[in-house]
Amino acid sequence: MIKGIGVSAGIGIGKIHLVEEHSIEYTPKQVTDTDAEKKRFHDAVELFCENTRVQAEALRKTAGEKEAEIMTGHISIVNDPFLLGEVDKLIDGGQCAEASFDSMCDMFIQIFSAAEDDMTRQRAADVRDVRTGVLSVLLGISEVKLSEVPPGTVICVKELTPSMIAEINKDNVAGILTETGSTTSHSAILARVLEIPAVMSVPDIMKAAGNGEEVIIDGGKGTVVLSPDEAQIKEYSEKREKLLLERRELEKYRGKVTESADGTVYELVCNIGKPDDAKKALDFDGEGVGLFRTEFLFMDKTSVPTEEEQFEAYKKAAIILGKKPLIIRTLDIGGDKDIPYLGLAKEENPFMGFRAIRYCLKNRDLFRTQLRAILRASAFGNISIMFPLITCVEEVREGKALVEELKAELRSEGITFDENIRVGIMTETAAAGIIADLLAKESDFFSIGTNDLTGYTMAADRGNSDVSYLYSALQPAVLRMIRSIIKAARDNNIPVGMCGEAASDPMMIPLLISFGLTEFSVSAPSVLRVRKCISTWTKEKADEVADKVMSLGTESEVREYLQNL
Amino acid sequence: MVSKFLTVPNAQGFHMRPASVFAGAMGKYPCSVTIKFNGNSYNAKSTLNLIAACMKCGSDIELICDGDQENEALAEGAKMIEDGFGE
Numbered sequence: 001m002i003k004g005i006g007v008s009a010g011i012g013i014g015k016i017h018l019v020e021e022h023s024i025e026y027t028p029k030q031v032t033d034t035d036a037e038k039k040r041f042h043d044a045v046e047l048f049c050e051n052t053r054v055q056a057e058a059l060r061k062t063a064g065e066k067e068a069e070i071m072t073g074h075i076s077i078v079n080d081p082f083l084l085g086e087v088d089k090l091i092d093g094g095q096c097a098e099a100s101f102d103s104m105c106d107m108f109i110q111i112f113s114a115a116e117d118d119m120t121r122q123r124a125a126d127v128r129d130v131r132t133g134v135l136s137v138l139l140g141i142s143e144v145k146l147s148e149v150p151p152g153t154v155i156c157v158k159e160l161t162p163s164m165i166a167e168i169n170k171d172n173v174a175g176i177l178t179e180t181g182s183t184t185s186h187s188a189i190l191a192r193v194l195e196i197p198a199v200m201s202v203p204d205i206m207k208a209a210g211n212g213e214e215v216i217i218d219g220g221k222g223t224v225v226l227s228p229d230e231a232q233i234k235e236y237s238e239k240r241e242k243l244l245l246e247r248r249e250l251e252k253y254r255g256k257v258t259e260s261a262d263g264t265v266y267e268l269v270c271n272i273g274k275p276d277d278a279k280k281a282l283d284f285d286g287e288g289v290g291l292f293r294t295e296f297l298f299m300d301k302t303s304v305p306t307e308e309e310q311f312e313a314y315k316k317a318a319i320i321l322g323k324k325p326l327i328i329r330t331l332d333i334g335g336d337k338d339i340p341y342l343g344l345a346k347e348e349n350p351f352m353g354f355r356a357i358r359y360c361l362k363n364r365d366l367f368r369t370q371l372r373a374i375l376r377a378s379a380f381g382n383i384s385i386m387f388p389l390i391t392c393v394e395e396v397r398e399g400k401a402l403v404e405e406l407k408a409e410l411r412s413e414g415i416t417f418d419e420n421i422r423v424g425i426m427t428e429t430a431a432a433g434i435i436a437d438l439l440a441k442e443s444d445f446f447s448i449g450t451n452d453l454t455g456y457t458m459a460a461d462r463g464n465s466d467v468s469y470l471y472s473a474l475q476p477a478v479l480r481m482i483r484s485i486i487k488a489a490r491d492n493n494i495p496v497g498m499c500g501e502a503a504s505d506p507m508m509i510p511l512l513i514s515f516g517l518t519e520f521s522v523s524a525p526s527v528l529r530v531r532k533c534i535s536t537w538t539k540e541k542a543d544e545v546a547d548k549v550m551s552l553g554t555e556s557e558v559r560e561y562l563q564n565l
Numbered sequence: 566m567v568s569k570f571l572t573v574p575n576a577q578g579f580h581m582r583p584a585s586v587f588a589g590a591m592g593k594y595p596c597s598v599t600i601k602f603n604g605n606s607y608n609a610k611s612t613l614n615l616i617a618a619c620m621k622c623g624s625d626i627e628l629i630c631d632g633d634q635e636n637e638a639l640a641e642g643a644k645m646i647e648d649g650f651g652e
Contacts, residue, residue, distance in 0.1 A: 069582075076585045081592060082611030111617040119580050123616055126581075302574045302647055340623075 004177070004202035006222030007188035011240035012175025012197035013233065016213045017149050018206065019157040019164070024135040028099040034092050041087060041097035044137040049075050052133065055166035062170065063193040070126075070162045070186045077130050083108075098138050105131035122185050129161035149173065154215050158206055160187040170194045175217040177205050177224060191219075199224055250528040254285050258520075258531045260513060262538040267519040268531055269325065271499055275316040278326070280524045285531075288324035288382070290447065290521025291499040292317060294331055294370070298339050304366055310373035318381025325382050327447065327521075328374050329426065330367070330399075332356045332388040351455070356389035361398055372406050378418035385423045386447060391431040396442040399423070424494075428452035433481040436488035446489045447521065450500025454478050473502040474558045479511065479550065486515040497521050504530050507562035510537050514546035567639045568629040575649035576622050583650035584615035591642055596632030598642065609642070 031037040056071035077083070083104055090100035105127050112124035136142070146155060146167045154175040157164070165176075165187050173196055181188055181200035191198040197219030209215065209226055216225040216236045225232055258268040269290035270281035281289055297305045297313055318326050333339050334355020347353040360367040374385055387399045400423050410417050425432070425439060428449035432439060440446065450473045455462060457478050460470035472478070482498075489496035497519030502508045504522040512520070513534065522530050545565065552558050575583065591598040591610045598609040602624060607614045609628070620626060628646070630638040 073581055073585065076589070076612055080588070080611050080613045082608045082614050108613050108617060115619050117619070117621075119577065120616060120619055123581060127613070299576065301649060302572060 002202055002205070002208065002224040002226065004199040004205075004222050004224060005182055006198075006219045007181070007183045007185070007200050008176070008191035008196060008198035009220040010175075010195065010197035011236050011243060012154055012215075012217045012219065013236055013240060014152040014154040014174035014215065016156050016177075016209045016211060016215050017153045018209065018211045019146070019155060021132070021158065024132055024139060024141070026096075026098045026135070026139055029096050030094050031091065031096050032094070034094065037091050037097050038088055040138070041091065041101065044097065044134055045078055045084075047137050048078060048130075048134045051137075052163070055163055059162075059166045059190070063190060067190055067193055070190070071166060074126060074130050074133070074162070077126060078134060098135060101134055101138070102131065118182060122182070125159060125161065125181065125185060125187070128159065129163055132161070133163060146173075154217060156205060156209050156215075160185075160191075160200075162186045162190060165190045165194070168194070168196070170196055175199075175215075175219065177202055177209070177215070177217060179203070179205055250532060253528045253531045253535070256531065258287065258534055260534055260537050260539065260542075262540070264513075264539065266517075266534055267325070267495075267497070268527060268534070269327075269497075269519060269521045270524045270527065271521050272317070272524075275313050275320070277524070278317040278320040281527075282320065282324075284524035284527045286522075286524055286527050288321055289317065289326045290497050290519055291386070292326060292328045294329060295333060295337055295339075298331060298333065298342075299337075301339075301341070303341055304369070307369045307373045307376075310370060311376050314374055314377035314383070315380045318377050318383055321381055323382055325384065327384045327386050327424070328377075329386045329388055330357070330370055330374075331360055334359055351461075357387045357395050357399065358389065361395065364402075367402065368406060371403055372410070375403070375406055375410055375417040375421065376415060378421045379416040383418060383421060384445065385421060386426060386445075387423070388426045388449075389429060389452070390425040390427070390439065391429045393435070393438055393442055396425055396439060400442070426452075426499075427485045428500075429456045430481065433457070433485050436485045437491070440488045440492035440494055443494060445494050446485060446496040447519075448482060448485055448496070448498040448500065448517075450478075450482070450498060450502035453481060453500070457481050472555050472559075473500070473505070473508065474562070475555045476550075476553065476558065479558070482512075483515045483550070486512075486517055489518075490516045495519055506533050507559070507565075509533050510542040510545045510565075511549060513537050513539065514542040566629065566631040567635050568627050569639055569643050570625065570627050571643060571646050573620050573622055573624045573626065573646065578621040578624065579615045579618065581612075581616065585612040586650060587642070587645055588612040588615055590645060591638060594630070594634050594638035596630050596635040596638050598638055599629045599631075601627040601629060 052071050052074050056068040059071055060068035086104050087100045108127050109124045112120050115121050146164055147169055149172050151172045152174050153172055155173055156177040159180045160178045176191055176196055176198035178200045197217055199217050199219055199222050202224055214227055216228045258266045267287055269288040270286035271291040272278055272281055272289050273293045273296050278289060297310055335351050390396055403423055422444035424445035425443045426449045427446045454471055454473050458470045458475055460467045462468045462471035486496050495518045498517055499521035503520045504526040520530055549558050588610050600607045600609045602618050602620055607618045628642050
């Protein structure tokens with residue numbers, strides 16, 4: 001078995017099609033009619049752009065707008081004024097068009113390949129692609145055509161270029177193998193969109209594999225089996241069928257209500273970090289947004305974003321979601337999330353320090369700006385406000401008082417907003433768990449953030465390998481915390497959701513159903529899987545599991561029991 | 566000649582998209598547009614040069630415009646960088 005980087009999940013079984021790149025070799029020569037040579041070069045560039053536009057159009061249909069932009073990016077590379085100017089100069093010096101363009105591309109390929117970051121290194125592939133394309137036109141050779149391979153083909157190539165993948169008929173291609181590239185390559189992104197299993201950076205695969213040789217690739221694990229025996233083909237065929245079946249099976253849950261086997265309806269929403277992700281949430285069939293992290297607005301900036309900027313961002317997400325809920329969490333900085341221009345002091349113990357709601361209540365101007373922006377956006381959708389890291393009742397009261405003050409301000413300015421906007425809290429600290437009964441009387445809803453709740457309950461940093469074994473949402477202490485938070489919410493008739501990773505964990509779901517959670521907020525790609533998992537449980541069966549789990553004394557006992565269900 | 570010192574604010578720095586948007590916008594001006602970073606000068610009308618410069622989030626750079634409409638070019642260029650290219 002050979003190991004590479006799995007960049008597009010799925011099992012591919014088929015016959016190798018080795019793609020030998022056309023030789024774009026030429027004999028450099030001196031030119032005397034430099035104007036004619038420059039015209040030959042510019043004509044070639046123009047034809048290349050035309051071909052690329054056709055490929056971009058093809059990709060726009062098979063993959064999408066963003067993917068097509070990769071090809072249009074090639075057009076902007078070749079039209080780079082610096083590049084064109086330098087090539088003209090070289091031709092003026094008497095070099096032929098091929099040699100002039102080749103040497104300029106080569107220079108950028110060298111620079112990009114030597115870069116420290118992966119993103120820039122991957123751009124070398126784009127320049128190589130452009131070089132091959134333009135030189136092919138200049139030399140009058142046709143580029144590699146992948147559109148006519150037979151069904152069940154595994155394409156094997158040194159470097160897969162976006163222009164090659166634009167030609168691919170995905171029904172005939174069972175998989176892709178390359179010697180270069182990684183998960184951030186443009187071709188890897190395209191392979192994922194087209195749902196073609198792909199393994200990249202497989203060392204010397206072009207030498208190891210023969211044309212027509214049988215091959216199995218596992219794009220999830222990044223493994224390749226050349227000339228597999230019958231047992232391996234059988235094993236992987238079954239695995240492949242299972243994966244495809246699962247994918248089809250999950251599709252059945254698209255557009256369905258999220259309900260348990262005995263008909264209790266749950267809300268199944270998504271966690272997002274940018275306004276555009278709201279669209280993604282809907283694409284994956286999420287029923288709204290249970291957590292909109294607003295830190296993105298504050299990062300990548302040199303100063304605090306204005307009310308207008310924030311308003312536009314929140315409004316955009318609200319409009320995309322329409323009547324569906326959008327819970328916006330107010331700024332959650334500090335801890336491990338620093339924003340340089342806020343000038344947060346270095347702390348001995350940042351996770352116990354000046355962060356999130358604590359920071360916002362002390363920096364009123366910043367908090368007012370954000371809350372005003374959220375309130376204004378609430379006129380355009382179904383928005384709720386959520387405060388992070390609550391540890392005591394005063395924080396909720398102070399936050400809510402500020403919201404009321406700003407409502408009055410907006411009213412007097414004649415600006416519309418949702419008068420009944422709900423204000424809830426993240427219950428993610430041990431303190432919030434212990435006084436959940438008191439907090440429930442002050443809040444319109446709870447959302448359990450299991451990542452922080454686990455850390456704060458266990459007093460364990462999951463990034464510290466010496467103590468990370470303690471960091472588990474299945475720890476009896478964390479489970480009791482979750483149970484009591486949900487109970488407090490239910491006793492006070494307020495909705496209670498979960499927006500941490502645990503909400504999509506199949507081991508956790510029966511417990512959450514038994515405890516009485518009302519909303520699951522998960523990453524968009526998990527929506528259908530969680531909906532399916534919820535549909536398999538009745539309250540009675542979930543209660544049985546929960547009773548047993550709550551009688552177990554250790555995390556490993558809990559884990560073992562749940563894994564064997 | 567006019568110039569301004571700036572800090573690249575967006576997480577990805579001058580990667581493909583910002584670089585090509587920026588170079589495209591600067592290409593509209595007749596003046597020369599140069600970015601000085603780490604002691605080197607880069608033609609800011611060239612996407613390839615911008616990517617090659619490897620400017621990251623937090624990089625301190627100087628944007629220099631020289632020639633016709635240098636003030637307009639500097640104003641637009643500086644704003645694009647300060648806004649993190651709308652990312």
